[in-house]
Amino acid sequence: MKKYNFLFIILLGVILTNCGGAKKENNSLFTFDSSQFKEQYQSEESIELALLNPNTLSVDSVVYFVNETKIGTTKGLDKLAFNFKNQKLGYQNLKAIVYYEGELTEVTDRVELVSNVEPKLLKYSIVNTYPHDITAYTQGLEFYRDTLYEGTGNGSGPTGNKGISSLRKTNYRTGEVFKKIELSEQYFGEGITVLNNKVYQLTWLNNEGYVYNADTFKKEKTLPYYKKMEGWGLTTDGKSLYMTDSSETINILNPATFAEVGSINVYSLATKVKAVNELEWIDGKIYGNVYQKDAIAVINPQTGAVEGILNLADLKTKITQLPDTDVLNGIAYNPKTKTIFVTGKNWNKMFEIKITQ
Numbered sequence: 001m002k003k004y005n006f007l008f009i010i011l012l013g014v015i016l017t018n019c020g021g022a023k024k025e026n027n028s029l030f031t032f033d034s035s036q037f038k039e040q041y042q043s044e045e046s047i048e049l050a051l052l053n054p055n056t057l058s059v060d061s062v063v064y065f066v067n068e069t070k071i072g073t074t075k076g077l078d079k080l081a082f083n084f085k086n087q088k089l090g091y092q093n094l095k096a097i098v099y100y101e102g103e104l105t106e107v108t109d110r111v112e113l114v115s116n117v118e119p120k121l122l123k124y125s126i127v128n129t130y131p132h133d134i135t136a137y138t139q140g141l142e143f144y145r146d147t148l149y150e151g152t153g154n155g156s157g158p159t160g161n162k163g164i165s166s167l168r169k170t171n172y173r174t175g176e177v178f179k180k181i182e183l184s185e186q187y188f189g190e191g192i193t194v195l196n197n198k199v200y201q202l203t204w205l206n207n208e209g210y211v212y213n214a215d216t217f218k219k220e221k222t223l224p225y226y227k228k229m230e231g232w233g234l235t236t237d238g239k240s241l242y243m244t245d246s247s248e249t250i251n252i253l254n255p256a257t258f259a260e261v262g263s264i265n266v267y268s269l270a271t272k273v274k275a276v277n278e279l280e281w282i283d284g285k286i287y288g289n290v291y292q293k294d295a296i297a298v299i300n301p302q303t304g305a306v307e308g309i310l311n312l313a314d315l316k317t318k319i320t321q322l323p324d325t326d327v328l329n330g331i332a333y334n335p336k337t338k339t340i341f342v343t344g345k346n347w348n349k350m351f352e353i354k355i356t357q
Contacts, residue, residue, distance in 0.1 A: 090265030140192030165189030202231030
């Protein structure tokens with residue numbers, strides 16, 4: 001399959017105090033017994049938590065946490081079993097607060113939780129083919145009220161000719177752009193989504209996103225990211241925003257403030273799936289372009305597990321290979337037709353497809 005062996009890659013709070021003494025930072029007194037830990041766990045498995053006490057100190061009790069959530073208390077150095085069911089994938093941060101001889105100390109470690117879901121290789125059929133603006137360096141695509149919204153960046157293809165970042169409404173049948181606003185040259189537009197009649201648009205390196213009126217494109221807000229990060233893809237479940245940042249993490253944001261309210265890590269079996277780009281929420285799942293892989297991963301938004309893979313490499317053989325033709329990017333679900341529209345950066349065509357499985 002030439003270079004498309006990517007399928008091997010992605011197949012695909014509580015503050016405790018003790019009246020008897022002050023908290024000490026000397027973690028060398030106790031450690032997790034990591035000799036009993038596996039390198040990776042799956043969600044149906046359990047881990048046995050225990051501490052080593054090389055100085056044979058007298059221990060009163062131990063309070064255990066996983067990802068800052070208290071999971072139990074033991075008397076002395078008794079062991080505690082924890083099942084990973086319902087935990088999100090990724091590193092699980094382990095913590096123990098040890099109460100001993102009138103003192104307390106904190107011990108930390110971590111293990112990795114990976115997916116146990118074998119992704120299905122999905123099949124599709126092409127329903128229609130439409131023209132697409134070859135100057136559009138597509139970063140975001142979304143249907144709203146039967147109109148296709150598109151966000152573009154000022155990236156360049158092989159010739160080095162840079163475009164202009166924009167937000168636009170298009171007639172998907174003809175490719176005509178009937179409303180457009182452009183960003184200044186220093187802003188690289190990224191993913192978009194529509195929520196409550198507002199269009200949200202990310203920027204790549206400017207560490208901020210924009211909120212527009214979906215009808216007029218009047219900018220209403222500029223929202224800084226909650227930390228220094230890249231902006232890539234964006235979608236919504238109708239309540240929160242889901243944002244990618246070039247890593248395996250999908251950040252869940254409050255749409256009013258861009259504050260983080262949660263996150264998931266994308267895994268295909270035991271492998272992190274990095275560079276998930278443009279996103280679309282379809283029937284309770286997140287569909288995400290895997291950058292430079294000509295593939296879409298179907299992601300469980302509760303766990304981060306990749307449940308399906310849509311290999312769209314063949315679409316590149318159906319477009320005109322122009323000097324600046326770049327990678328697959330852009331997913332829009334039309335709830336009216338229950339079909340998916342996909343295109344790419346500087347592609348001259350857009351495809352309406354239906355998953356047939």
